[in-house]
Amino acid sequence: MAxxxxxxxxxxxxxxxxxxxxxxxxxxxFIESGLIKRSKSxxxxxxxxxxxxxxxxxxxxxxxxxxxxxxxxxxxxxxxxIPKKGxxxxxxxxxxxxxxxxxxxxxxxxxxxxTWWSEEVGEEMEICIKEKGINSFKTFMAYxxxxxxxxxxxxxxxxxxxxxGGIAQVHxxxxxxxxxxAKKMIALGITGPEGHEMCRTExxxxxACVRAITIANQLNCPLYIVHVMSKSSALxxxxxxxxxxxxxxxxxxASLGADGTSYWHKCWRHAAGDEYFRQILxxxxxxxxxxxxxxxxxxxxxxxxLANDDLQLTGTDNCTFNADQKALGKNDFRKIPNGxxxxxxxMSVIWEKGVASGKMxxxxxxxxxxxxxxxxxxxxxxxxxxxxxxxxxxxxxxxxATRVISAKTHHQVNVVRGSGRFVPTPPFPSYxxxxxxxxxxxxxxxxxxxxxxxxxxxxVD
Ligand code: URP
Ligand code: ZN
Ligand code: ZN
Ligand code: ZN
Numbered sequence: 001m002a003x004x005x006x007x008x009x010x011x012x013x014x015x016x017x018x019x020x021x022x023x024x025x026x027x028x029x030f031i032e033s034g035l036i037k038r039s040k041s042x043x044x045x046x047x048x049x050x051x052x053x054x055x056x057x058x059x060x061x062x063x064x065x066x067x068x069x070x071x072x073x074x075x076x077x078x079x080x081x082i083p084k085k086g087x088x089x090x091x092x093x094x095x096x097x098x099x100x101x102x103x104x105x106x107x108x109x110x111x112x113x114x115t116w117w118s119e120e121v122g123e124e125m126e127i128c129i130k131e132k133g134i135n136s137f138k139t140f141m142a143y144x145x146x147x148x149x150x151x152x153x154x155x156x157x158x159x160x161x162x163x164x165g166g167i168a169q170v171h172x173x174x175x176x177x178x179x180x181x182a183k184k185m186i187a188l189g190i191t192g193p194e195g196h197e198m199c200r201t202e203x204x205x206x207x208a209c210v211r212a213i214t215i216a217n218q219l220n221c222p223l224y225i226v227h228v229m230s231k232s233s234a235l236x237x238x239x240x241x242x243x244x245x246x247x248x249x250x251x252x253x254a255s256l257g258a259d260g261t262s263y264w265h266k267c268w269r270h271a272a273g274d275e276y277f278r279q280i281l282x283x284x285x286x287x288x289x290x291x292x293x294x295x296x297x298x299x300x301x302x303x304x305x306l307a308n309d310d311l312q313l314t315g316t317d318n319c320t321f322n323a324d325q326k327a328l329g330k331n332d333f334r335k336i337p338n339g340x341x342x343x344x345x346x347m348s349v350i351w352e353k354g355v356a357s358g359k360m361x362x363x364x365x366x367x368x369x370x371x372x373x374x375x376x377x378x379x380x381x382x383x384x385x386x387x388x389x390x391x392x393x394x395x396x397x398x399x400x401a402t403r404v405i406s407a408k409t410h411h412q413v414n415v416v417r418g419s420g421r422f423v424p425t426p427p428f429p430s431y432x433x434x435x436x437x438x439x440x441x442x443x444x445x446x447x448x449x450x451x452x453x454x455x456x457x458x459x460v461d
Contacts, residue, residue: 009033013396018386019362021371031392042074042347042395043373043383045250046226046315049079050099053319054337055328060320062103065343067415070106072344075393076383076423077106078315078373080138082113085146089114089124093132097422104420107393109377111136111169115146117153122160129164133424135378137161138226141208142173142200142289154215162221165427167376169224170216172208172233173200173290182334193263193271196333197291202230205290209233213240213247220439222246222432224376227317229255229290231301238310246436248376249311251302253342256314257349259299260292272326272336287326287336288317303353306368307360313372314350316342345405347395355399362399378429 013029049065051058060068062079069077079100083092089112100108112134114121128134139154140147149157154170161168181199185191190198209225213236216223228234228249237249263286265271272287286292305311319339329336342349347369354360360368374384381390 019366021367043076043370044074045078045373046317047077047079048319056325058319062100066105068344071413073347073395078109080111085116105415106420107423109423109425110134113138114157129427135425136167138169140171142175144175144179148175158219158221170212174204174208177204197263202232205230206232209236217245220436225249227252234305253316253346253349254340259296260294288340289338316346318343375431377425
């Protein structure tokens with residue numbers, strides 16, 4: 001793999017097959033000064049490096065996290081700036097830029113979280129898109145009192161998103177139901193990780209998913225549903241797309257690679273971090289929101305929908321907490337910091353479960369791991385394509401190679417701290433806006449004024 005290469009370097013990759021999302025051709029790739037002159041890259045659309053969350057801080061920072069990304073063939077990440085309620089979006093942006101710029105080893109972009117609403121927030125969103133290079137805005141329907149927006153606030157936020165040519169993103173889970181269900185579980189003495197899933201079931205995810213789609217569709221605003229974790233919410237997205245809603249769904253490496261049956265394991269550490277994915281998670285637990293699902297057919301089902309474009313792209317939601325951090329919730333699942341990893345293994349998991357299983361071809365693999373993200377966030381073909389003029393984020397991929405994922409085999413490449421660049425994401429991506437602008441052209445019926453009789457309403461005194 002070659003990425004973040006020295007600027008004057010010349011590299012020739014011979015004898016391979018160049019795989020883009022629409023073609024596979026035998027070709028040599030010649031790279032000069034970081035640009036492809038003749039000639040697979042990976043974009044993780046969803047990470048949280050060094051996120052301060054639930055009383056602690058995610059252990060993968062912008063250095064170790066992006067180094068792991070490059071090791072696994074991901075050459076760009078899109079991370080989230082998450083201001084606290086009441087905090088300025090622009091100040092949070094400056095904080096995250098500083099954290100990232102001094103450490104990133106691969107190129108990166110940002111999404112902005114909108115965790116509260118006011119006219120000033122709307123004005124700052126406009127600055128984000130016009131001056132700061134952020135075109136996507138994530139809203140939370142969960143994390144009541146911390147990040148959750150009401151339907152009315154989401155409405156105003158999405159209205160603004162549409163006006164400025166952005167992409168609305170949503171964490172779809174009903175936060176009110178989660179809070180009430182969690183109280184019920186604790187009252188019943190269910191304090192372990194199984195309670196985490198039981199209070200945020202598929203229904204809780206799917207209801208929010210449908211509600212977000214409805215709000216966005218009322219506004220003709222393109223919507224991106226992050227971390228799709230259940231069969232029923234995936235079907236809700238597929239159904240909305242069939243009705244013409246402009247909505248995309250992002251399953252993650254964890255939901256495609258593992259189910260949530262381990263939440264019921266007798267051993268607490270095991271329950272908070274399932275064996276198979278625990279390898280990938282390298283000792284971080286499995287508790288995340290929305291949870292992995294107890295239905296063991298979920299990963300294959302999500303992969304089928306991904307292969308057939310009912311779901312569109314993949315991230316990881318890489319937000320790692322080690323076992324001791326997870327143990328903050330040893331007596332109350334509500335206090336387990338939510339998050340999984342996967343940034344190093346997303347490409348391999350999707351190749352193994354998607355391509356090696358015969359569900360998708362290598363072109364579709366490139367689409368769901370890279371090109372579609374580049375198109376959605378309006379950075380295609382600079383990113384997401386191997387072609388003359390594109391950035392030389394090239395992954396050399398051996399389709400026959402196998403390895404066992406474990407903390408021990410997580411080896412690292414040589415990288416340069418701080419060498420990644422911030423990639424601005426411009427407004428009005430045609431992938432999301434191409435169809436919907438026409439729909440705003442509403443037509444009023446011209447008619448003669450009505451001059452007939454009208455009843456008199458009684459006057460109230
Ligand atoms: O559990 C999760 N998903 N942690 C990261 C924050 C988020 O909601 O994406
Ligand atoms: Zn989320
Ligand atoms: Zn165990
Ligand atoms: Zn996330």
